[in-house]
Amino acid sequence: MIPISPSNLAKYRECPFHYQGIYVTKQVKYPENEAMRRGSMLHSCLEQACKQQAVDWPAKETAVLDYCLPIIGLIHRLMDGGWTVHIEHEAAVNADGSQAGWWQADFLRSKIDVAALSPGKDRALLWDWKSGKTPGNPDQFYLNAFSLVPEWGAIPYEAWFVYFDQKRVEQHSIKLPFTNLALVGESHWKGSALEPLVKSVRDLKAAWVTNDWPKTPNRGCRWCLMDCEYRGR
């Protein structure tokens, strides 16, 4: 099984058959449309701005920059104020809960747009840049937090999706009820806010064993490259 990540788990939840084509048989690439390419380009510009590097910001995207500037300014003030700030941070853990290198991890890895640890190391902040209208799933922030446990511990997080096209932010408070997602038993998560996430992780692990990947039609069928009767619908 390849390590879980927020994006591949989201793809599995959307359509297991499509996940299989991308990550198991590797017969298709992750689909990319114009909106995704724009999102990647803006992520790259925001990464450079947060790192205080020169940015060749596209003229037609100045509205995004104007909206994000106060957040970028706050991130710079945190850096000046002694916070540990990681931009485009790659965090990875093994199934035994130990910290792992990105390519060595056997359980979980997540790329985090901005992660900031307080000088007292007792709380942390996360930001995720979002283009377009597709809503973020707060499970992404739980996965980010689980992937940071070996580095920062199971501290509380405040996390924000920054919907820069919609000019709004959405805040989530993240508290981990356990430290290692790989080892958690059913009694730990049944009925908790983490139930959908842990069930998805459990189902994905089982699918790698049983090789059962059902087709699940969804709005992504329009861009899907799989050989599937729902493709393009």
Ligand code: SF4
């Ligand atoms: S076309 Fe739709 S149902 Fe078929 S594999 Fe792709 S996403 Fe899944």
